[in-house]
Amino acid sequence: KNCDVSRKEIGEPKKHLLKSTKELLQSCELVLLNSGVLQGYNTTGITGACKIAPVKMLRYELKENIIMKMISRRDFLKASAVVGATAAMTACGGSSSTSTAASSVAASSAAASSAAATNGSANIGVCIYQFADNFMTLYRSDLEEYLKDMGYAVTIVDGKNDQNTQTEQINTFLQQGVDVLVINPVQTTSAQTIVDTVKPSETPIVFINREPDKSVLDSYADKCCYVGADARQSGTYQGELILETETQGDINGDGKITYIMCKGDPENIDAQYRTEYSIKALTDAGKEVECLYEYLDNWDQTTAQQDVANALSQYGDKIEVVFCNNDAMALGALQSIQQANRTVGKDIYLVGVDALAEAVQDVLDGNMTGTVLNDDVGQATAAAEATKLYVEGSKVEQYYWVDYVKVTKDNASEYVK
Numbered sequence: 001k002n003c004d005v006s007r008k009e010i011g012e013p014k015k016h017l018l019k020s021t022k023e024l025l026q027s028c029e030l031v032l033l034n035s036g037v038l039q040g041y042n043t044t045g046i047t048g049a050c051k052i053a054p055v056k057m058l059r060y061e062l063k064e065n066i067i068m069k070m071i072s073r074r075d076f077l078k079a080s081a082v083v084g085a086t087a088a089m090t091a092c093g094g095s096s097s098t099s100t101a102a103s104s105v106a107a108s109s110a111a112a113s114s115a116a117a118t119n120g121s122a123n124i125g126v127c128i129y130q131f132a133d134n135f136m137t138l139y140r141s142d143l144e145e146y147l148k149d150m151g152y153a154v155t156i157v158d159g160k161n162d163q164n165t166q167t168e169q170i171n172t173f174l175q176q177g178v179d180v181l182v183i184n185p186v187q188t189t190s191a192q193t194i195v196d197t198v199k200p201s202e203t204p205i206v207f208i209n210r211e212p213d214k215s216v217l218d219s220y221a222d223k224c225c226y227v228g229a230d231a232r233q234s235g236t237y238q239g240e241l242i243l244e245t246e247t248q249g250d251i252n253g254d255g256k257i258t259y260i261m262c263k264g265d266p267e268n269i270d271a272q273y274r275t276e277y278s279i280k281a282l283t284d285a286g287k288e289v290e291c292l293y294e295y296l297d298n299w300d301q302t303t304a305q306q307d308v309a310n311a312l313s314q315y316g317d318k319i320e321v322v323f324c325n326n327d328a329m330a331l332g333a334l335q336s337i338q339q340a341n342r343t344v345g346k347d348i349y350l351v352g353v354d355a356l357a358e359a360v361q362d363v364l365d366g367n368m369t370g371t372v373l374n375d376d377v378g379q380a381t382a383a384a385e386a387t388k389l390y391v392e393g394s395k396v397e398q399y400y401w402v403d404y405v406k407v408t409k410d411n412a413s414e415y416v417k
């Protein structure tokens with residue numbers, strides 16, 4: 001298409017994104033960003049420099065010279081359409097893009113950001129299922145930052161992993177008359193009750209991290225959405241990480257992959273899908289698998305550490321792979337693996353999900369086979385954008401999905417936080 005294409009590594013998005021993007025905007029006609037990561041930042045002063053088309057693309061899998069080939073035709077056409085459209089409009093918020101949820105959040109936000117200044121402030125109530133959760137700690141601090149950057153008053157409360165506590169907190173927020181609720185439910189099975197409680201007040205709800213049934217969202221149409229990541233993708237990536245090892249997971253060469261699984265909270269769809277899809281990736285690749293035991297470790301490091309210690313003494317060398325539904329449990333597993341004098345990459349493999357700083361360092365050091373980035377920045381950005389759309393009375397999609405990214409020794413340095 002005779003386009004000159006240059007690729008820019010943004011580095012750590014929070015710190016470098018604006019500067020890098022501004023530089024690009026000065027020299028390019030079109031900037032392709034993955035997910036909606038630029039949104040949620042105060043872009044005043046730079047958006048005017050160029051037409052920004054927030055396009056989802058496989059940024060992390062790009063090879064140096066094939067950027068344009070990696071972008072799907074649909075996304076490219078959409079990007080071109082956005083650029084065309086901006087000639088007639090002052091912002092690219094007019095894009096009717098629906099091909100990816102993240103990009104549609106991002107696309108809508110250009111229009112929204114100009115309105116924010118005139119709309120003034122709003123009060124946002126955020127309910128987190130439990131502060132004592134490593135990943136949700138990252139997520140909530142991002143979310144708080146982005147919402148405050150948007151000029152909103154934000155109150156964040158700790159559900160302490162107790163649905164009754166969270167329900168009381170929601171009632172308190174309703175009495176205070178918050179404008180939007182962001183809810184990370186303690187129990188997804190209580191999501192319908194939450195909606196029924198909130199509905200009479202017509203307060204919009206952005207559900208995050210723990211996906212309720214679609215019927216719940218449908219029951220409060222136009223006032224309720226979900227922002228999350230498709231956990232099937234993270235499970236598949238975990239399986240692929242094992243298939244990419246030297247022995248493809250079969251360290252002892254007996255023709256099958258023998259594993260244990262440390263699982264998160266059993267009611268949680270993330271735990272269910274990661275458990276299922278990590279193994280499905282192996283069997284889809286034609287591998288034989290044997291599960292020695294599935295442990296219920298509730299996302300918790302100490303519980304996983306104890307269970308893996310027991311497993312190692314019970315099953316010994318039979319264990320070739322330790323799958324953990326999240327990094328906190330993988331870090332616990334690693335402690336026990338090291339105590340048992342086993343060596344990751346040599347006589348055992350270990351994978352997690354989240355890309356917590358410590359786990360990414362372990363991947364770099366070879367102490368973990370790999371992890372999967374659970375994009376807290378992308379999800380918090382999308383949640384903040386959805387909140388903003390509700391505050392401004394704009395149209396909100398029912399679902400916003402943010403991609404996971406496979407993290408191996410080769411790319412881990414990009415994810416050191």
Ligand code: GAL
Pocket residue numbers: 133134135136209210264268270299325326327328353354374
């Ligand atoms: C998952 C995450 C876990 C835990 C859980 C809470 O997405 O990977 O570490 O935070 O959410 O619901």
